[in-house]
Amino acid sequence: xxxxxxxxxxxxxxxxxxxxxxxxxxxxxxxxxxxxxxxxxxxxxxxxxxxxxxxxxxxxxxxxxxxxxxxxxxxxxxxxxxxxxxxxxxxxxxxxxxxxxxxxxxxxxxxxxxxxxxxxxxxxxxxxxxxxxxxxxxxxxxxxxxxxxxxxxxxxxxxxxxxxxxxxxxxxxxxxxxxxxxxxxxxxxxxxxxxxxxxxxxxxxxxxxxxxxxxxxxxxxxxxxxxxxxxxxxxxxxxxxxxxxxxxxxxxxxxxxxxxxxxx
Numbered sequence: 001x002x003x004x005x006x007x008x009x010x011x012x013x014x015x016x017x018x019x020x021x022x023x024x025x026x027x028x029x030x031x032x033x034x035x036x037x038x039x040x041x042x043x044x045x046x047x048x049x050x051x052x053x054x055x056x057x058x059x060x061x062x063x064x065x066x067x068x069x070x071x072x073x074x075x076x077x078x079x080x081x082x083x084x085x086x087x088x089x090x091x092x093x094x095x096x097x098x099x100x101x102x103x104x105x106x107x108x109x110x111x112x113x114x115x116x117x118x119x120x121x122x123x124x125x126x127x128x129x130x131x132x133x134x135x136x137x138x139x140x141x142x143x144x145x146x147x148x149x150x151x152x153x154x155x156x157x158x159x160x161x162x163x164x165x166x167x168x169x170x171x172x173x174x175x176x177x178x179x180x181x182x183x184x185x186x187x188x189x190x191x192x193x194x195x196x197x198x199x200x201x202x203x204x205x206x207x208x209x210x211x212x213x214x215x216x217x218x219x220x221x222x223x224x225x226x227x228x229x230x231x232x233x234x235x236x237x238x239x240x241x242x243x244x245x246x247x248x249x250x251x252x253x254x255x256x257x258x259x260x261x262x263x264x
Contacts, residue, residue, distance in 0.1 A: 008168040009131045014059040015244070016129040021138035023245045027252060028126050034259060035118050041107075042262045044114040050255065051121045058129050065124070071171075076116045080109040127164055136161035137239055166214070173210050177203050 011017075016024075035047055055065050083105060090103030127135070139157040147153050178188065181202055188199045 008127065010058075010060055010128045011131075012059050014057060014129070016054065016058045016125075018242075018244065019129075019248070020239060020241050020245045021130045021134040022142055022239060023241070023248045024126060024130060025135070025138050025142065027248050028122055030252060031122055031255075032119060034256065035115060035122070038259055038263060039111065040263055041111070043259050044111055044118070046255075046258060046262065047118050048114055051118055051125065054125055055121070058125060060125075060128055065121075065128070072116065072120055076113050079116060080113045083112050084109040132161045132165040134239075135164060141239060162218070166211075169214070170207070170211060174203060174207055177206050177210075 038044065038047070052062070055062060084101060085099045085105065087105035087108045088100075088102050089105075090107075092100055092102055093106065094101035130138075136157045139160060140154055143151070143153040143157070182188065186199060186202065188196060190196070190199070
């Protein structure tokens with residue numbers, strides 16, 4: 001099985017897959033809002049445990065799911081190091097002529113790592129359990145009141161859906177180009193950090209050309225099928241709330257009360 005990346009839909013039968021996408025979107029945005037405002041160890045541990053249990057409930061192998069964090073692993077490490085060396089407070093754990101490490105820096109670095117992991121895992125879980133078409137329809141229906149002020153809701157939802165859809169496609173294209181460059185003798189791991197970054201430049205040009213070609217092919221395919229935007233558009237499957245979607249309400253309330261208690 002290929003690794004899961006952001007935007008890739010995993011078509012399995014689970015309780016989370018069967019939930020209404022509108023309810024999942026609202027729950028995920030509310031969950032991310034909570035993640036940004038908690039700042040204590042027990043709260044982050046609870047959020048991490050909740051995400052891991054949700055992955056288990058989605059019937060996605062945990063080892064496969066964790067590989068989705070790889071694209072932002074560098075960002076997590078960089079953010080952690082910045083907090084580790086710049087946050088002052090508490091006892092000094094390490095003192096050198098160039099930098100010092102404090103207890104508050106270690107705590108903040110770990111908390112920020114957990115925050116980024118939870119945010120990334122939540123976004124990945126949403127796209128793994130909701131197809132791009134469902135996300136498009138959900139966003140369009142949730143933002144429909146904005147059409148009264150002439151906001152192009154359908155076009156915005158379509159752009160977001162296409163962007164999500166092409167993330168795994170471009171990731172796979174990047175891996176193909178990288179392997180082709182390696183077969184021609186390019187060593188992406190040789191030299192210093194700056195040199196390794198420069199070695200990846202030959203990937204960008206063919207990737208950009210491939211992206212423009214795919215975008216042009218998609219536009220021509222949509223025009224050939226008579227796509228003219230959301231005006232008068234009908235759907236084969238209409239979104240409907242079911243009784244199982246009501247479980248999102250007590251789940252959100254329980255999670256909020258638990259975080260409120262832990263943050264006191």
